[in-house]
């Protein structure tokens with residue numbers, strides 16, 4: 472199968488890095504279309520940098536980045552993104568926040584005004600899927616942190632992106648809300664066949680959601696281990712209490728601990 | 735509820751208290767009205783000269799609003815340019831700051847060379863003195879868009895323009911309206927300076943003539959009229975701010 476996201480031997484140094492040490496070095500990563508990939512690694516190892524490289528928000532000093540068969544030379548225009556911080560615009564209602572990508576991405580941009588009702592219905596459908604039915608008229612600051620995070624997932628999905636980038640999206644949530652949103656993500660991935668790259672510090676989260684998990688070394692980051700996750704889909708939360716699951720999490724933990732020691 | 739009423743009454747109580755204290759001090763210490771007239775004397779002067787004061791005040795108001803309007807339009811535009819381009823921002827700051835440091839009184843003669851005595855110098859002085867805070871605030875609001883928000887939009891293929899108009903400008907609105915409150919009072923200072931030196935009408939001109947003739951109560955009456963106009967215009971901009979940027983005022987601190 473042809474890779475959908477293909478980073479080959481990539482080295483990146485931030486223009487404003489004071490020490491000139493690369494954030495990532497000789498990083499190679501291939502992710503297939505429709506795959507759910509998780510990236511784990513010690514803090515500051517370059518995971519967010521990898522996201523920016525794969526979406527064309529940063530360009531590598533060395534190496535090549537291909538997305539969807541094309542070399543990335545500008546922001547990719549097809550990615551949805553969600554971060555740990557929900558970054559909702561406080562002057563827009565939740566619904567208008569979710570519609571924001573449609574005001575940018577073609578062909579929706581040109582159609583939005585005349586087909587508003589259709590898009591609003593779609594946004595409300597997404598809100599329902601993440602458990603926020605009928606909350607669209609509220610302003611983001613009237614929602615709890617977890618609810619804002621759900622809304623930001625809707626915003627990342629509204630334009631049906633081919634690539635979804637999630638950078639610790641559940642990092643600031645309590646464990647119950649987090650597990651609930653895992654199931655939301657699992658179902659969305661199953662329904663939409665979108666390629667997802669998830670950066671996380673939570674090894675259980677990676678093991679539960681991903682098809683493949685990549686472990687990164689300490690800065691300068693590169694991939695030090697790659698692990699297929701064979702649990703059949705659809706997965707139930709119960710599997711997280713199985714011995715195989717614990718063994719996998721334990722193994723991942725070993726990789727991270729080693730990467731931290733090597734630093 | 736009690737605190738709300740207190741808040742609404744507080745400005746009146748403080749203001750009236752201030753003038754009562756002033757009045758009492760003037761009478762108790764027997765201060766000559768040539769040095770510091772009592773508020774009652776000033777009030778009488780306001781009434782006595784009401785037609786003259788009203789005519790000149792209207793002119794000053796008009797000069798101020800015109801200069802302020804120019805400053806708003808120009809300040810928004812330049813602020814948007816400076817906020818969205820780090821290069822232009824860095825390049826033009828020394829010029830802007832240098833220009834803003836020039837006392838505008840010193841510029842009025844130049845305006846007179848160019849445009850002669852009349853309505854142009856006061857309007858331009860009001861404009862020149864009041865646009866700077868607007869520019870700085872709008873530019874700051876736009877330049878401090880959260881990098882994550884920028885990433886979300888750029889990964890969708892948003893242009894710089896999209897980001898400035900969809901996020902930067904709305905985000906800068908609280909800064910913008912905050913700066914208007916500073917700018918409107920500055921614009922008064924500017925138009926009065928302009929009128930004092932380069933006009934035949936307006937409170938500024940009245941002040942010049944009254945002080946040359948040692949008509950002390952009239953000078954004070956003109957100052958009071960200016961202050962009242964300033965408060966009214968400030969209140970209008972503050973009201974506009976509240977109604978336009980309610981989303982930014984949800985903190986308990988502002989309550």
Ligand SMILES: Nc1ncnc2c1ncn2[C@@H]1O[C@H](COP(=O)(O)OP(=O)(O)OP(=O)(O)O)[C@@H](O)[C@H]1O
Pocket residue numbers: 485486487488489494513514515516517518519520521690
């Ligand atoms: N804009 C920037 N300018 C300069 N250096 C940067 C910039 N962004 C990140 N870095 C550096 O690059 C390295 C990798 O950063 P990155 O944000 O990719 O880490 P991360 O793996 O996402 O960390 P975390 O898990 O804590 O989010 C860090 O050492 C950081 O200091």
Ligand SMILES: [Mg+2]
Pocket residue numbers: 518519520638
């Ligand atoms: Mg990060």
